[in-house]
Amino acid sequence: MSTNPAGRPGATARHDDERLVARLRRGDAEAFATLVDRHSSPMVRVARAYVPTQAAAEEVVQETWIAVMRGIDRFEGRAALKTWLFRILTNVAMRAGARERRSVPFSALAEAEDTGPSVDPDRFLPADHALFPGHWAIMPTRWPTPEEGLLAGETREVIAAAMAELPVAQRTVIGLRDVEGWSAEEVCAALEISAGNQRILLHRARSRVRSAIEAYYGAVEEIDYGAVTRELMGDTPEKETDSER
C-alpha cells in the first residue's frame, strides 16, 4: 500500500480504501476479515511497545478492531485507512499501557534507544592508534550463507532469539520494516517518529541481530595485526596475491 510521508493516501490506495470502507459500512464480514488478517500482525507489534505481554498486545488489537467496527462511519478518508487504524490502535494501546503503569509515548522510547554506537567500540582500534585509528581491530566474521537464505538453518532460531531480546523501539521498527515489509514513511507515520530516528533504530536493530549471528558462528576471529597491517599497506607480494585470485 502506498502512502506519502504524511500518511495521506495516493490515488490507487485511496480508491482501494474507499471500496473497502464502503463494504465495511454495508456490513460485509468478508471485507472485515480481510482487514483483520492483513493488519493484525503489525498491530500486535506496535501494541507490544506499550504493553508488557503478547497476550495484552493481542487484547489491545481486539479492542482496536471493535472500535474500528463501531467507528467506521467516522473515517473521512483524509488519511490512509491504515494510518487511521494505527491511530486508533495507538490510543487503545496507550490507555492499556496506562492501566499497566507503563504508558510511555513511542517517540520517548525511540529517543532513549537511539544513543550509543551500533557496533561494540571494542571491535575497533583506538582513536589514537598510530596507523589505523578507528579501523576494525577484529574484522566482521564471515558466516556461511546457505543458498536457501539465512532463515533456512539453525540461524533462524538465533535470529528469532536476537529479535526478541532487542530493546522495544528497535524491535518494533525492525519488525515493521523487515518482517512486515513496511516502507520507512509508513513506519514513521504509524509510530510518530522522525525519519532520522527511524533509520537509527533500524540500523541499531539490524546491527545487533547481525552480531548475534556472528557470535553464533563462533568466537570472533582474532586478527594477526602484523599481517593485516602489511596487507593494508599494500606490502603483500604481487605474485602471491595474483595466484590467490
Place this chain on the structure above:
Amino acid sequence: MTDEPRNPQADDLACREAVELMADFVEGALPAPEARRLERHLESCPGCSEYLEQVRALAGSLGGLPKHSLPAEMRDGLIAAFREFHRG
C-alpha cells in the same frame, strides 16, 4: 588501478564512523558527498564491505519470519461480533 593504495588512510573515514553512516546510506538518505566518501571507504575496506553486505543480507531475509496471528478464537469472535453488530 593496480597501484591504488589499499591503506584505509587513503580515505579520511574511520571504520568506526563508517558503520554509523551506513544507517542513512542503506536507506538512500545520506547526502551525496557523504555517500561518495563512504563508497570510497568501502572500496578499500574489506571489513566494512563485509559488514554492509551482512546487514543487507539480514534485512532481506527477515521477511521470511512468521507473522503474528491473532488466536483463532479471537479472530473468529471478532468476525462474529461484526456480523452481530450489523444485524442488530
